[in-house]
Amino acid sequence: MTATGDRRWPITSDLAGLRERIQLSATRAGLSGERLDNLLIAANEAAINVLEHGGGSGTVSIWQDDSFLTVDVTDSVGSLKPQDAVRGRPERGASRGFGLWLMSQLCDQLNIHQGPDGSRVRLRMRLHPSGS
């Protein structure tokens, strides 16, 4: 796999700046319009999760290969498990799980890796959604 254009940033309370950087990278990768927006909203939700539940420190990195543009969001707490990526729509009023559900609706792929140093949420958008 040839991953190119790897960029990584710490998650801070400057979410607007983070969105701007992701938007720039995703635009360069060829994402636009609704699909670009969807990735931005999903990445923002993942970063919120880190600030709110993930110990407050983590990173966002963005990279691409032939098929996907990928945004990886890591935290330092590691309470998110792989099965958290597949749960359904949370009940109304539930304070947790809403962001993850939203990410699953907005991205082509969502998966979670749990390791000794924390959890990693992986958001992926196909670069050629028509299958070309």
Next chain:
Amino acid sequence: MTVAVELAVVPEGALERVAVLALAGELDYTNAEQLRQDIVEALPADGRDLIVDLTHLSFCDSTGIRVFLGLRTLVGERGGVVALAGMQPRLIRIFRTTGLMHFFRVVPTVPDAVDFLRSR
């Protein structure tokens, strides 16, 4: 820190007990609570219905939507409704995706919101 969402109270002479608030900026986790407080302070004591002009709000995340849901409850307790005007396509998308569009009266412009409230 993300810049605070700007809040302006817009004079609305056509209808009594209707407040019009205009928001500008990007609403997210880092400024949602501040905006919630600002709006609660800006609401007139004798107000009933609320029109929120979102023409210049370019982003809203799930915590921002929670602010609107809270407003809906607050205004609903006074017997009023919340009308959201001028939503950008990105905002419409996130409201649709979350399934919360139908919790609000969504109209294209503030005059449309006034018409709706007048006909209520």
